[in-house]
Amino acid sequence: VTLLEQNPRWRLVPRGQAVNLRCILKNSQYPWMSWYQQDLQKQLQWLFTLRSPGDKEVKSLPGADYLATRVTDTELRLQVANMSQGRTLYCTCSAGLGGHQDTQYFGPGTRLLVL
Amino acid sequence: QQQVRQSPQSLTVWEGETAILNCSYEDSTFDYFPWYWQFPRESPALLIAIRPVSNKKEDGRFTIFFNKREKKLSLHITDSQPGDSATYFCAASARNYNQGKLIFGQGTKLSIKP
Numbered sequence: 534v535t536l537l538e539q540n541p542r543w544r545l546v547p548r549g550q551a552v553n554l555r556c557i558l559k560n561s562q563y564p565w566m567s568w569y570q571q572d573l574q575k576q577l578q579w580l581f582t583l584r585s586p587g588d589k590e591v592k593s594l595p596g597a598d599y600l601a602t603r604v605t606d607t608e609l610r611l612q613v614a615n616m617s618q619g620r621t622l623y624c625t626c627s628a629g630l631g632g633h634q635d636t637q638y639f640g641p642g643t644r645l646l647v648l
Numbered sequence: 649q650q651q652v653r654q655s656p657q658s659l660t661v662w663e664g665e666t667a668i669l670n671c672s673y674e675d676s677t678f679d680y681f682p683w684y685w686q687f688p689r690e691s692p693a694l695l696i697a698i699r700p701v702s703n704k705k706e707d708g709r710f711t712i713f714f715n716k717r718e719k720k721l722s723l724h725i726t727d728s729q730p731g732d733s734a735t736y737f738c739a740a741s742a743r744n745y746n747q748g749k750l751i752f753g754q755g756t757k758l759s760i761k762p
Contacts, residue, residue, distance in 0.1 A: 567748050575755050582748030635680050639691040
């Protein structure tokens with residue numbers, strides 16, 4: 534059963550251009566949504582966890598700047614800017630915090646390549 | 649600072665042997681340790697997880713051994729199969745702060761030779 538849908542699945546990004554990613558939650562029983570990046574060396578790194586519509590956060594990491602927004606109960610967005618190296622962005626969801634609810638499920642990912 | 653470390657970086661074992669993947673951590677407040685596996689061109693998927701109340705968790709051929717005093721874990725895969733070839737990530741989180749944040753190790757690439 535697919536819990537998360539991500540689009541686009543991949544994108545070529547001209548250097549200096551921003552790109553917008555979407556993640557759609559298919560099962561409302563897993564409302565805690567997060568973004569992770571995976572770099573070209575396969576290292577996974579947490580970016581954000583956003584629970585409520587209207588939540589927004591920004592972060593700058595080596596190689597990219599991020600703006601995350603929880604748009605609705607089922608939609609999470611991520612804007613990626615100033616990307617200098619390719620990476621894959623994963624959306625995750627979990628039922629809650631604590632106990633067996635901690636389990637995070639990964640979406641299919643969006644692969645970004647720099648032109 | 650790398651808070652979760654994995655070794656070895658890569659491992660090759662013969663089919664039928666036991667593969668042992670190691671993980672260590674620094675933060676004593678971590679209270680949840682999932683292992684994820686990732687196949688080429690796929691997203692990470694939860695394999696098995698453990699909490700510090702236990703020192704062992706078993707699921708079929710996969711077993712986590714946990715040593716809280718030494719802050720170490722290991723994943724044992726018995727009777728290894730070619731289909732187990734993947735990259736394995738050890739992760740950790742602390743419920744009481746940074747909720748929702750999983751900290752991942754660098755991964756161990758496991759290859760099973762038939």
